[in-house]
Amino acid sequence: MNSLPRNGTRQSLESSDRERASPIQAPLSSRPQSLTGARLQRHADYQRAYAGGRKRHSSSMSWFLARQQRAYESASMPAGPRVGLTAGKVLGKAHERNRRMREALRRHVELLPKGFDLILHPRRFVLTLEFTKLEAEIVRILHQAQAEAAKMSQEVPAL
Numbered sequence: 001m002n003s004l005p006r007n008g009t010r011q012s013l014e015s016s017d018r019e020r021a022s023p024i025q026a027p028l029s030s031r032p033q034s035l036t037g038a039r040l041q042r043h044a045d046y047q048r049a050y051a052g053g054r055k056r057h058s059s060s061m062s063w064f065l066a067r068q069q070r071a072y073e074s075a076s077m078p079a080g081p082r083v084g085l086t087a088g089k090v091l092g093k094a095h096e097r098n099r100r101m102r103e104a105l106r107r108h109v110e111l112l113p114k115g116f117d118l119i120l121h122p123r124r125f126v127l128t129l130e131f132t133k134l135e136a137e138i139v140r141i142l143h144q145a146q147a148e149a150a151k152m153s154q155e156v157p158a159l
Contacts, residue, residue: 035106040084040117044071049084049117054148060126060137064119065145067152081112084119091124101126104135111142113149118142 040046053066068082085101101122112118120141126134 035102035109038082038109040082046084049119058141061120061122063141065148066117068115068117081114082117083112086119086121091127100134104138108139108142113146116149118145
């Protein structure tokens with residue numbers, strides 16, 4: 001039999017436990033946002049970024065940065081910055097090659113340069129790289145991409 005009274009005391013005890021958040025959990029407002037709306041999804045978008053973008057290299061990956069373009073004449077511009085990942089099967093199965101990169105990007109999605117598409121192409125080295133180092137590398141690339149985007153924005157767009 002239950003030793004607590006039936007007047008709802010147990011329920012109030014349980015709700016007070018839920019209200020006390022663990023110090024490990026971040027408040028909902030400071031949690032990283034999703035990459036759902038910020039991902040390149042169409043093959044044509046990748047092709048436009050490769051054709052109109054600039055290629056750069058880092059120690060663990062290559063990356064392309066391109067000004068966003070309309071998919072076709074009457075199409076609207078993309079809502080915000082987008083990011084794409086390209087990793088061949090040589091890097092392992094899809095969940096192995098993309099999971100770590102997506103998580104690191106998700107944590108820093110606010111650093112994506114506005115009005116640009118960024119494509120990351122990791123090298124095999126990324127699979128064994130410590131996650132904190134991978135995350136630091138991605139943050140460094142995102143800062144470089146912002147600086148490159150600022151330069152590209154000052155240039156006259158090609159017609």
